[in-house]
Amino acid sequence: MFATLSDRLADTFKNLRGKGRLSEADIDATAREIRIALLEADVALPVVKDFVAAVKQRAREEDVSGALNPAQQVIKIVHDELVTILGGETRRMRFAKQGPTVVMLAGLQGAGKTTLAAKMALWLKEQGRSPLLVACDLQRPNAVNQLQVNGERAGVKVFAPEPGNGVGDPVAVARASVEEAKRTLHDVVIVDTAGRLGVDAELMQQAADIRDAVSPDEVLFVVDAMIGQDAVGTAQAFLDGVGYDGVVLTKLDGDARGGAALSIRQVTGRPVMFASAGEKLSDFDVFHPDRMASRILDMGDVLTLIEQA
């Protein structure tokens, strides 16, 4: 496997200990390593370019502090920049002042929407709320059953008036769900939708129609942490096509570095709000920018080192 960024930087700076300031050549060598590390973490290329430029700038401006060797110093700069981007303006879920709060999930096929819907329902239920899950994927084989089974596991009611598998109108189901929630006194409505591609104009319009039918308080873009360079294009396509307020990163229990978190945050300005990390319904958490920064750089222990330095 590849050496970690910290190993490579340490190597770059073998002969540097004690210098007061990083030379231009040092900075260039460093920038190359950071670029490679970020690309290997699947951060989108345009974002990598901007990011590396920003780090170079900061590295030029800063004195090498006495406590840190140059490698640690640069890593600290990179880490701080990452946390700043990932964590800028994290915010909590918005709840409606009146009537049920509506949350709509959207994303590519297989991203983890249906699983997330149930996880979020369980999480809300544990906070004393009364969520209603809504089955608006009437397309994928047995998506409705999947939500019903998950709803049952979470102990949450599922609104599924249509059987799916090509039968039923998802926009009509979405619209009816809000009335149903009012009638049955549920205070949060979570709308699961079919997976769709960024390039599928027709299905993207359907997502916009569902949105218009329910006027969501939160639209969340659900994205697989394993996604590569396509993350920015797709994130932008969903932003243009349906719009969203926040991002959920899924399958974080894997070993993908998850550079998409950085790319999407940077390109769309939308915060990553939640992390989904497992197939169990309790594998759900709010997003931690600092953990994500370390993960992207693959350097958890180095941070501890820096803190101890």
Place this chain on the structure above:
Amino acid sequence: AGSQGGFGRGLLRLLSRERLDEDTWESIEDVLLTADIGVAPTQQIVENLRTRLRVDGTEAGDPRSVLRDELLAVVDPDMDRRLQVSGEDGVPGVVLVVGVNGSGKTTTVGKISRILVAEDRTVTLGAADTFRAAAVDQLATWGERVGVEVVRGKEGTDPASVAFEAVKHGIEAGVDTVIVDTAGRLQNKQGLMDELGKVKRVIEKQARVTEVLLVIDATTGQNGLVQARVFRDVVDVTGIVLTKLDGSAKGGIVVAVQRELGVPVKLVGLGEGPDDLAPFDAGAFVDALLG
């Protein structure tokens, strides 16, 4: 397939210039990187291209076709990409379909069945994803759609025993091919990978597994290579299916997968319908990479 970015077309314009400057080289590199080819393979492809253009000069021909040739060579059009769906001595061929969560395994099982049925082969499906909610029902729906029988166990039963039953049933019924769908699993989950190894071993008590297909989502980034390595170690993958190539992702990670593992991409998924499966076409793949 997929959207054609202006980026790639711009590249072709640049490449047709007489002399290539550093900016041009950088944009060539950028095209490859944004297709998820990966840093090391990209650098190698660019290096080869530089060498050929330097050594052969104008002899090398149009830089455009040189790049296309380089990529084609890496993708290797000569690999054997036929699906091994037939068994020997009256025993069915067994296809085991594996991969991470949500990559498109169940859908691919349905689509492959459709093709086999169209070729007048008889097929039995094994629903060995006994874990995910409604996974068995999903496969059963595909079975109905394409007209093949599905052997299913109860939710929560041992997937290896369902796979065993499916193959047993296939042998008894004298079908040509048994296709076994498995639960999605992330390759760093040791327990789940052990379980998958067991599924294969248990099948092989009755019939040889003729094909092990690893399903990789075209949007996957560099983790795809890690996936391929681990699944290869556990179940000895014989072919890759690259799904969701109808989206905007190029699926460039399979270049590194093929190169390192020597396992060919055999099929590509181009949609959610039963007919949206095609043989992998190296030329078309490279053309799509270049935009």
